[in-house]
Amino acid sequence: MTAPAVTVLGLGAMGSAIATRLRDNGFTTTVWNRTAAKTEPHVEAGSTAAATVAEAVNASDIVLVVLLDHHSVREQLDPVAAQLKKTVVVNLTTTTPNQARETAAWAAEHGIHYVDGAIMAVPSMIGDPSARLLYSGDENGYATAQAVLETLGTTEFTGEDPGLASLKDMALLSAMDLMILGYVQAIAMMRTAGTPAVETAAEVEAWLAAMLPHGKELAAIVDGGTYDTGGQSVDFDRFGIASLITASREQGIRADFLEPHQKLLEELAAAGHGDSDWIRVIERLTIH
Numbered sequence: 309m310t311a312p313a314v315t316v317l318g319l320g321a322m323g324s325a326i327a328t329r330l331r332d333n334g335f336t337t338t339v340w341n342r343t344a345a346k347t348e349p350h351v352e353a354g355s356t357a358a359a360t361v362a363e364a365v366n367a368s369d370i371v372l373v374v375l376l377d378h379h380s381v382r383e384q385l386d387p388v389a390a391q392l393k394k395t396v397v398v399n400l401t402t403t404t405p406n407q408a409r410e411t412a413a414w415a416a417e418h419g420i421h422y423v424d425g426a427i428m429a430v431p432s433m434i435g436d437p438s439a440r441l442l443y444s445g446d447e448n449g450y451a452t453a454q455a456v457l458e459t460l461g462t463t464e465f466t467g468e469d470p471g472l473a474s475l476k477d478m479a480l481l482s483a484m485d486l487m488i489l490g491y492v493q494a495i496a497m498m499r500t501a502g503t504p505a506v507e508t509a510a511e512v513e514a515w516l517a518a519m520l521p522h523g524k525e526l527a528a529i530v531d532g533g534t535y536d537t538g539g540q541s542v543d544f545d546r547f548g549i550a551s552l553i554t555a556s557r558e559q560g561i562r563a564d565f566l567e568p569h570q571k572l573l574e575e576l577a578a579a580g581h582g583d584s585d586w587i588r589v590i591e592r593l594t595i596h
């Protein structure tokens with residue numbers, strides 16, 4: 309069976325890595341980039357450059373879109389909707405779940421097989437199994453493109469709701485972001501005692517590694533839904549967090565990253581949930 313032809317729209321850092329990987333794996337590649345000069349090294353390496361988006365999408369039945377954001381994707385794809393009919397479009401551009409759903413609805417109107425993707429990797433990881441790529445949307449479209457997508461890293465089809473891949477990506481990135489803020493807070497506090505940042509970072513790493521497995525126990529309480537397991541309570545935790553905030557300020561360090569947690573615990577206590585498992589804070593996150 310001959311390898312399918314693939315078009316890559318967008319040759320920034322990520323699109324370039326993807327086009328290179330596909331070419332190295334024997335796929336016939338057509339590339340397009342708004343700034344045409346970026347196609348030159350790809351043409352030298354064996355890809356075909358398209359002068360327009362229309363020309364690019366006509367060249368292949370599978371089109372990978374690796375542009376900056378939702379706006380740039382729609383700016384480029386909307387005018388070529390008719391040419392994309394029956395094409396599998398895999399949008400690897402980072403978007404929000406609702407933006408993915410909006411593009412999927414647009415694609416469905418035009419008979420396009422739309423798969424939304426989220427890349428959990430940096431360009432240098434593309435092609436390595438450590439690169440995790442999430443996909444959701446048109447399952448048949450995913451199956452058609454699967455051999456292509458599997459060359460980019462470890463793939464996972466998260467479901468037919470086109471927003472799911474993005475949702476998981478954003479949820480995991482949120483977890484990372486909040487965890488890194490924890491590093492920042494600890495480093496800031498320990499710097500007041502002259503401890504170098506790298507030293508505190510190593511301590512934080514060991515501490516978090518020991519604590520992370522307990523996350524699943526907390527998750528089980530959330531799934532249970534009653535918050536009455538007798539674990540660490542809201543009242544216990546709100547005094548704990550108050551100490552952290554006070555200690556931080558005593559050292560001349562702002563506690564802005566910690567204060568939202570305290571606020572949620574205080575809300576729970578005020579609502580009569582002082583005895584609940586503290587993880588009940590998750591219920592306060594829902595916007596009503």
Ligand SMILES: NC(=O)c1ccc[n+]([C@@H]2O[C@H](COP(=O)([O-])OP(=O)(O)OC[C@H]3O[C@@H](n4cnc5c(N)ncnc54)[C@H](OP(=O)(O)O)[C@@H]3O)[C@@H](O)[C@H]2O)c1
Binds near residue numbers: 318346402
């Ligand atoms: N880099 C990473 O580590 C990483 C990791 C995960 C996900 N991603 C996602 O992958 C996507 C691409 O990232 P990147 O690192 O390749 O970014 P980048 O290096 O900044 O490249 C951006 C690309 O988008 C193009 N572009 C921007 N606005 C455009 C428009 N209005 N019309 C047409 N093309 C437009 C640029 O074209 P020009 O060359 O003409 O400017 C360029 O090809 C982003 O959504 C990013 O969030 C990146």
